[in-house]
Amino acid sequence: MGLFAFLKKRFWHQLLFSLGINAHLKGFLEAHPYQGAAKGLCLPVLNCYSCPGALTSCPLGSLQYMIYSNARHLSLMVLGIVGSAGILAGRWVCGHLCPFGFYQDLLKKTTKKSLKLPRIWTKMKYVILFLFVVLLPLLLSKPAFCTLICPAGTLQGGLTLVWSLGIPLGFIYFWKLGLLLFFSAFSLVIPRFFCRTACPLGAFLGFFNKFSLFSIHVDMNTCISCDACRKVCPVDINISEHPASAECIRCGDCLPACPVSCITFTSPLSKEKGAFNEASL
Amino acid sequence: MKKRNKYFAMIVLIMMLLLIAAGLVTGEWALIKNNGSLICFGCIGIG
Structure with missing residues (x-):
């Protein structure tokens, strides 16, 4: 910080x-x-x-x-x-x-x-x-x-x-x-x-949401399908099912809401998927 | 992001930048500036 x-x-x-x-x-x-x-x-x-x-x-x-x-x-x-x-x-x-x-x-x-x-x-x-x-x-x-x-x-x-x-x-x-x-x-x-x-x-x-360089990644190995992301999503999408949805406004509200932190922002410069977390917003 | 998607996105980005350059070369900046400098009566609801 x-x-x-x-x-x-x-x-x-x-x-x-x-x-x-x-x-x-x-x-x-x-x-x-x-x-x-x-x-x-x-x-x-x-x-x-x-x-x-x-x-x-x-x-x-x-x-x-x-x-x-x-x-x-x-x-x-x-x-x-x-x-x-x-x-x-x-x-x-x-x-x-x-x-x-x-x-x-x-x-x-x-x-x-x-x-x-x-x-x-x-x-x-x-x-x-x-x-x-x-x-x-x-x-x-x-x-x-x-x-x-x-x-x-x-x-x-x-x-x-x-x-x-x-x-x-x-x-x-x-x-x-x-x-x-x-x-x-x-x-x-x-x-x-x-x-x-x-x-x-x-x-x-x-x-462009489907192939933008800066995008949202959901680690499905960690996701527990609790729907916590959908509850806070202003545009009411299930980000774990549709991380590249055309409706997503990339507000990032779902990142801190995820209890297992499986939602992250990625960029082409990230060495690993999920280089950004909610603290980066 | 998959490597293939990344390259595709980079190519599209370059194309978009070329579009901006083409717009600048063809004088769109001046046209848009002149249009934006006037009150758009349609926008404010009296056009």
């Missing part, structure tokens, strides 16, 4: 990252987004670029823009950045860095009640990825996901900007506000409700 030991805690990863990429405080006072060079960068997290504090662009918004603008192709840079993050660590960014994931985690901390999500709901995010992020922007020449669904845009841009712009609010605004309330209300009782059901970025990153 060194000087930076506190940084290994997930809460601090999330807090510092969320504040860090929304640190353009002047934007809140002027009610205008940041316009510097960093806006050309898309970090692989759901963070609305219309948030007055946002220093970087949203990968989903940029992906849609490249499809419906004159470029009319999938953004190579966005695919490369999100794909690199995916191949390095799968959905680790969802569990440790995503500001909207952090928002849902904070909501969940306020209640003890927890409901199960029917497995079929988790398939919806793949439909949203194809339909709202690729197909509809191509057909309608509009950022369909941003306009019709994205609750991060409503939270970060809608609630902070719209009052200072003085533009009359229409149906879309209240539709999106309703969706934000819907996802927020369900996140109180179902951990990571939006990530599991509707996040296209999570759906895309999930493809």
